[in-house]
Amino acid sequence: MPKPASAVKKAGQQRGVRGSRTGRPIMVLLDLLGRRWSLRILWELRGGPLTSRALRAACDEASPTVLQARLSELREADFIELLPAGGYGLTALGKELNETFLPLHRFAEGWSKR
């Protein structure tokens, strides 16, 4: 019989990294990037800044709720920033992170022919 099962969890981690309690940087990063739309957002910004609405359009009209949540998280992680002129753009760190994923594109092309 499934017990309440919560009431305990609130203590341990609340403001945290969700799926990772170790705190190891790579885990924190994998967890952050493992949230829905995170990778996609970074990817869509690779060509230059986009307004929040353009970004939403680029992301298949994902709901603004999650998008804003991700944008906040990614901003807090210093991967993207809200430009003074409007629109979101990659920070230097974000660009560096994005380059990490460049080989992924090539990989994806080959993988799709599996």
Added chain:
Amino acid sequence: MPKPASAVKKAGQQRGVRGSRTGRPIMVLLDLLGRRWSLRILWELRGGPLTSRALRAACDEASPTVLQARLSELREADFIELLPAGGYGLTALGKELNETFLPLHRFAEGWSKR
């Protein structure tokens, strides 16, 4: 007033890539890897095969339900395989994909000191 809002969505995409309807390989890949625990599983297998239980332990005791779901998806994508001798291991393709993420580790280390 929030309308029913569903009843429509069932038509368009059901068995799909969730966040991506374009079918572009990179989108499919980003979507698959953007699911919870996907990246983590690949990461945890980098050192060699693990049994499902060991993998679960490595992933902070994530619930077996999602883990099995991810394992199935990653297996279908041919990134991991269930070894005859038992345990899950990366396929050649999986190893290739994992190497794509190697720079991520280094990046994460530097990032954590932001």
Added chain:
DNA sequence: TCCCGTGCTACAATAAACGTAGCGCTATGC
């Protein structure tokens, strides 16, 4: 003034993830 685009939020409904328990199977122990 009015209009339009910006970033952002509310909120009810839906889908995904969680936690716990336990199944069927196989191999090894006695």
Added chain:
DNA sequence: GCATAGCGCTACGTTTATTGTAGCACGGGA
């Protein structure tokens, strides 16, 4: 034989995340 233990995997009720739709407050032109 027959427990025992580990394997991959599933059921199912609860909690959390995501979705879809609507709309806010603000600022910059016409």
